[in-house]
Amino acid sequence: MRFSALESLLARENTPVQTPSSRISDYFASQVFGKKAMQEFLPARIYKQVIQTIESGENLDRETADHIADAMRNWASSKGVTHYAHWFQPLTGRTAEKHDSFFTLDGQGAAIEEFRGEALVQQEPDGSSFPGGGLRSTFEARGYTAWDPSSPAFILEVGDDKTLCIPTIFVTYGGQSLDYKLPLLKSQSCLEKAAVKVCQLFDPAVQKVYATLGWEQEYFLIDEALYEARPDLRFTGRTLLGRSAPKGQQLDDHYFGSIPERAYAYMRDLEVECHKLGIPVRTRHNEVAPSQYELAPQYEEINVAVDHNQLLMDLMDRIARRHKLRVLLHEKPYANVNGSGKHNNWSIATDTGKNLLSPGKNPGKNLQFLTFFVNTIRAVYEHADLLRASIASASNDHRLGANEAPPAIISVFVGEALTKVLDAIEEGDSTEAEVNRVFSLLSKIPDLEKDNTDRNRTSPFAFTGNKFEIRMVGSTANCAGPMTIMNSIMGQQLENFYADVEALKAAGQSQQSAILQVIKRYIVESKPIRFEGDNYSDEWKEEAKSRGLNNFMTTPEALTAYATDKAKALFTSTKVLSEEELAAHLEVRLESYALQLQIESRILAEMVVNQVIPAAVRYQNSLAQNALQLKQLGLDETSYAAQKELLAELSEGISALKTKAYAMKQLRVKAGQLEAEEMAHTYCNEVKPLMDEIRAVSDQLEGLVDDQEWPFLKYREMMFMS
Numbered sequence: 001m002r003f004s005a006l007e008s009l010l011a012r013e014n015t016p017v018q019t020p021s022s023r024i025s026d027y028f029a030s031q032v033f034g035k036k037a038m039q040e041f042l043p044a045r046i047y048k049q050v051i052q053t054i055e056s057g058e059n060l061d062r063e064t065a066d067h068i069a070d071a072m073r074n075w076a077s078s079k080g081v082t083h084y085a086h087w088f089q090p091l092t093g094r095t096a097e098k099h100d101s102f103f104t105l106d107g108q109g110a111a112i113e114e115f116r117g118e119a120l121v122q123q124e125p126d127g128s129s130f131p132g133g134g135l136r137s138t139f140e141a142r143g144y145t146a147w148d149p150s151s152p153a154f155i156l157e158v159g160d161d162k163t164l165c166i167p168t169i170f171v172t173y174g175g176q177s178l179d180y181k182l183p184l185l186k187s188q189s190c191l192e193k194a195a196v197k198v199c200q201l202f203d204p205a206v207q208k209v210y211a212t213l214g215w216e217q218e219y220f221l222i223d224e225a226l227y228e229a230r231p232d233l234r235f236t237g238r239t240l241l242g243r244s245a246p247k248g249q250q251l252d253d254h255y256f257g258s259i260p261e262r263a264y265a266y267m268r269d270l271e272v273e274c275h276k277l278g279i280p281v282r283t284r285h286n287e288v289a290p291s292q293y294e295l296a297p298q299y300e301e302i303n304v305a306v307d308h309n310q311l312l313m314d315l316m317d318r319i320a321r322r323h324k325l326r327v328l329l330h331e332k333p334y335a336n337v338n339g340s341g342k343h344n345n346w347s348i349a350t351d352t353g354k355n356l357l358s359p360g361k362n363p364g365k366n367l368q369f370l371t372f373f374v375n376t377i378r379a380v381y382e383h384a385d386l387l388r389a390s391i392a393s394a395s396n397d398h399r400l401g402a403n404e405a406p407p408a409i410i411s412v413f414v415g416e417a418l419t420k421v422l423d424a425i426e427e428g429d430s431t432e433a434e435v436n437r438v439f440s441l442l443s444k445i446p447d448l449e450k451d452n453t454d455r456n457r458t459s460p461f462a463f464t465g466n467k468f469e470i471r472m473v474g475s476t477a478n479c480a481g482p483m484t485i486m487n488s489i490m491g492q493q494l495e496n497f498y499a500d501v502e503a504l505k506a507a508g509q510s511q512q513s514a515i516l517q518v519i520k521r522y523i524v525e526s527k528p529i530r531f532e533g534d535n536y537s538d539e540w541k542e543e544a545k546s547r548g549l550n551n552f553m554t555t556p557e558a559l560t561a562y563a564t565d566k567a568k569a570l571f572t573s574t575k576v577l578s579e580e581e582l583a584a585h586l587e588v589r590l591e592s593y594a595l596q597l598q599i600e601s602r603i604l605a606e607m608v609v610n611q612v613i614p615a616a617v618r619y620q621n622s623l624a625q626n627a628l629q630l631k632q633l634g635l636d637e638t639s640y641a642a643q644k645e646l647l648a649e650l651s652e653g654i655s656a657l658k659t660k661a662y663a664m665k666q667l668r669v670k671a672g673q674l675e676a677e678e679m680a681h682t683y684c685n686e687v688k689p690l691m692d693e694i695r696a697v698s699d700q701l702e703g704l705v706d707d708q709e710w711p712f713l714k715y716r717e718m719m720f721m722s
Contacts, residue, residue: 002713005229012223014261015323017269020276029278031079031155033072033164041071054149055208057189065117072153073102073115076164081155084115086123086145087165089180091588093478095310096170098123099163120166121147143178144171148185151307154277158318167307177581180480184303187487190574191348194494195372199350201501201511202368208351211487214299214467215309216283218340218475219316220292220328221263226718227326232603236596237330237395237476240604240691241612243699244336245716257286263293266323270295273315279308288404289337290719299345299467302487306479309342313476331474332398334715335695339399340475346486347467348372358466367515371497374422374519374526376468377412379486379493380461381526383570384410385550385561386489387461388472390482392558392589394596396474401553406460406471408558409544409551411531413459419532425516426523458535488574497522555593556680562586590676597683601668601691605661611711612698613654619705620650646704653701657694664690 020027029036038047046067053060060068076084085097100123102113123145145168153166170179177183188211195209227233232240259267267284274281280298287294300308313329320327332339348356356372380387388410399405414422456462460472473482497518504514528547533540541551552558561567562582571577577585627643664687671682702710 001229002711002717005223005225005713006717008225009223012262012324014265015269017265017272019268019272024275027272028275028280031157031276032278033075033153034278037075038068038071041075042067046071050149057150060117060121060149062117065121067117069115069117069120072120072164072166073113076155076162077102077113079155079162081162081164083161084119084164084166086147086168088145088168088170089310089478089480090170090178091180091585091592093180093476093592095314097163097165123168144173145169146171148181148303150185150301151304152278154311156277156311157273176584177577180478180484181303181306183484183576183581184306184480184487186576187484187491187574188302190491190576191487191494192491194491194498195348195356197498198371198375198494199356199368201498201515202371203350203352203354206350206352206354209356210349211302211483212299212347212349212355212467213302213305213479213483214297214345215305215473215479216294216296216341216343216345217309217312217316218287218292218294218342220289220333220340221266221320221325222291222328222718224321224324224326226713229713230718231607232600233326233328233333235603236600237328238333238398238600239335239715239718240600241607241695241698241702241712242335242715243702245714245719259284259286259293262323262325263291266320266325267293267295269322270315270319273319274312277308277311277315279312281312287338287340289334289339292338292340299347302346302483306483309479329476331393331395331476334719337719338404341399341405341471342473342475342477342479344470344473344479344482345464345467346470346483348490355466357463357468367512370421370519371515373414373418373463374522375493375497376490377414377529378522378526379489380410380412381529382493383485383489383566384529385552385558385564386485386567386570387470387482388550388552389558389561390485391470391472391474391477392552392555392593393474393477394555394593394600395476396472397553397555399474400472406458407535407540407551408472408553409535409541409549410460410472410529411535411544411549412468412529413456413462413532414530415456415463416532418463419530422523422530425520426527428520456532456535459531460535484576488570488576491574492570554684556590556677556684559586559589559593559680562589587676590680594671594676594679594683597687597691598668598671601664601683601687604691604694605664607712608657608661608694608698612701613657615709615711616650616654616701616705619709620647620654622706622709623647623650649704650701653697653704656697657701660690660694660697664694 020030035051038050042050046064049064050060050068052058053064073084082103083099083101085099087095087097090096100119102115103111104114124143148167148169151167153164156163156165167181169177169182169185171177171182191211192209196206199206199209222233230239232238271281271284280300281295282298283294283296285294286292297305297308299305316327316329329340331341347358350356357369357376359366359369388408400408460470462469462471470482470486473479500518501511501514504517505511509517528549531540531544544551563586568579568582571582572579623643623646627640627647630640630643631637667682667687667690671679671687674682702714
């Protein structure tokens with residue numbers, strides 16, 4: 001299969017890409033039921049009600065829901081759509097949908113097209129087959145999807161078929177969260193409530209605050225024939241075996257390099273589909289590793305941005321097939337080259353058009369910036385372990401802590417200019433004169449949006465001029481996980497800040513003096529989380545330990561943060577998750593981790609026992625036959641000494657693989673009898689080390705066995721021929 005896959009690769013031709021227009025603006029969001037479509041298909045009165053509902057978060061009445069449903073159907077039907085689906089994000093991490101037809105029969109048996117408000121607002125898919133963490137028994141199949149009006153419906157084209165997809169939340173019969181979207185929406189509400197109060201200390205005109213997100217999606221591409229020839233890629237998304245290619249990324253010749261033609265055609269096709277669906281992608285380029293790429297959009301409101309990234313990952317899979325390619329979203333599809341991440345650029349904005357993490361030129365507004373800036377740092381300091389837990393996964397464990405991605409230790413980088421500002425405030429007093437001195441200091445802050453605050457690429461949480469860049473997020477992740485944590489911890493922190501300031505004002509201090517005094521205390525308290533140096537260094541690991549910062553190297557370790565009293569207090573006080581929901585979500589994460597490693601270990605065992613060992617034995621037989629023939633010819637023993645050495649190495653490797661594969665099977669049996677937490681730890685601490693040992697032996701054999709005998713595509717064939 002290996003050589004036939006390589007032969008098929010040579011015959012590949014580029015798939016032509018046709019764009020609807022040379023101007024993206026002509027077709028951008030053409031498949032989205034946004035404001036433009038609503039204005040066209042809704043009565044003016046209903047349109048105003050819908051916009052008001054979206055902005056206020058209030059419930060829709062039945063009449064309005066019926067009007068919207070009818071308008072959606074008319075709009076979708078005008079574009080050739082026959083079915084609709086509630087589109088949701090279960091705890092699997094990707095998306096799910098159940099399709100229903102607009103077609104129905106009326107009371108006289110005549111066929112009609114119909115879509116009522118009740119079908120728009122709520123559906124009842126079978127919830128028993130989705131992860132629930134014990135929130136719902138298997139025999140209690142009911143799960144409910146409910147429309148999220150704040151994220152627009154869209155038309156998804158699959159082949160010649162078109163479906164109207166309606167973004168929804170997914171809950172149990174009792175209203176408990178079974179998805180990623182509902183906690184995100186609740187966290188946004190929590191953040192807005194707290195942030196508006198703090199904003200009004202500076203600008204009473206602010207009535208609404210929302211978080212923004214800009215993700216950066218990294219990925220690999222591989223030809224579909226090569227992909228199908230590697231069972232590990234097909235079933236786990238990464239190569240479980242494979243010796244490093246002689247040439248990898250060491251020449252630094254791929255990053256920002258010329259994009260290969262097939263990859264370029266894929267990118268163009270993907271961008272067209274994204275733009276039709278209102279996903280504002282703007283940037284594309286080669287990444288560091290061979291066959292690795294990135295695309296990124298303009299920033300959006302956080303809920304819509306998360307939906308767009310989930311939709312994007314689905315589009316990437318579908319469109320790759322058009323080009324006889326497969327997209328690899330796994331954080332580490334290939335060993336010993338850079339893996340893939342998904343930087344999450346998080347900020348907060350107001351309805352008055354202000355980015356609260358952007359320093360302004362007016363000193364008073366700079367104090368507002370400083371307030372939100374310092375509160376973000378303190379929120380991360382207080383809940384660094386939760387932030388680390390939010391990005392933990394079996395796949396991201398391969399990436400974090402290597403000299404290619406941020407370490408597992410959470411720290412905050414702010415840059416030289418802002419470090420000087422924070423240090424000056426820390427060293428000053430809290431008098432009115434000091435307030436004026438700080439205003440003067442703040443007015444001299446350089447244009448951080450232009451100089452990008454020194455970009456420290458080793459930092460997991462870096463301020464980059466007008467936002468915080470969260471670099472630990474893995475490429476397969478649902479952004480809602482870390483974004484829910486960011487919104488929640490910031491919401492709680494801003495509530496605490498507001499209370500602290502009001503207490504000082506009640507004691508007779510001026511508002512500016514009170515704000516500065518609280519900020520100064522927060523700067524001192526959160527100082528251990530700030531680090532401007534090399535996060536990859538061993539010295540930092542030791543220093544971080546002395547600062548009291550945790551270094552959770554594995555997912556099971558990191559996920560313990562969800563079980564702490566501190567986490568329970570955060571989620572219940574912010575009303576983002578109940579204790580029961582939190583426990584259920586934790587159990588799902590632990591089970592998902594263990595099951596991923598279970599699948600990987602089983603595939604690895606099959607590859608080794610059924611293909612690697614037989615290939616090594618065949619080569620061993622060939623060598624033995626050769627050595628025997630040389631001996632029978634009466635040649636000196638030195639003439640076949642090399643064969644004997646190779647035979648010994650092969651025998652040792654074959655024996656080690658057989659022994660370790662059997663031991664791994666026994667550990668899987670043991671793990672299968674344990675509860676979720678113990679099972680996850682067993683796979684992490686016992687099964688995974690054995691998998692690494694098996695890989696090391698197999699990769700050594702790959703370097704010994706005749707190339708014609710080796711059953712699997714090699715790295716040099718997969719990474720440089722696609």
